[in-house]
Amino acid sequence: KLQKAYPDAEIILMTPHFTYEFHFGKDILGEKAGSLEDYANIVIEIARELNVGVLDNFREVGINEANWKQYQPDGTHPNEKGRFAIGRELAKYIMNNR
Numbered sequence: 001k002l003q004k005a006y007p008d009a010e011i012i013l014m015t016p017h018f019t020y021e022f023h024f025g026k027d028i029l030g031e032k033a034g035s036l037e038d039y040a041n042i043v044i045e046i047a048r049e050l051n052v053g054v055l056d057n058f059r060e061v062g063i064n065e066a067n068w069k070q071y072q073p074d075g076t077h078p079n080e081k082g083r084f085a086i087g088r089e090l091a092k093y094i095m096n097n098r
Contacts, residue, residue, distance in 0.1 A: 003050070012053035012093065015040035017086065018063040020075035055093045061085050 002011060016039055034042075040058035047054035062085055063071045063078075071082035078086060 003052070010053065010094075011050075012055055012090070013043050013047045014055045014086075014090070015043040015058045017057040017061055017078065017082075018065075018068060020065075020068045020072065053093065053097060055090055057086060057089070061089050 002009065016036055019036060037058060040056060044054050044056060061082075063082060068075065071085060072078050
């Protein structure tokens with residue numbers, strides 16, 4: 001619907017970022033659910049199918065098991081440093097895909 005309504009807009013999907021919660025996103029919470037990496041892969045697949053951009057926050061932002069406390073003190077939500085890291089990668093993506 002967005003592509004049709006705004007044909008000149010650049011649409012960029014973003015995967016979920018790493019999380020400490022649910023055993024570092026590896027738990028599967030439900031019969032039809034998947035791991036956080038599964039969700040990230042699905043977003044990438046959808047972006048390809050729709051021919052829109054995608055930023056892989058799960059792998060490219062740099063938040064991981066070793067440093068998550070710096071970026072998301074509660075284990076899930078990015079703090080200022082985490083938001084900056086995501087914003088930096090989004091800016092890089094936009095600059096490299098123009």
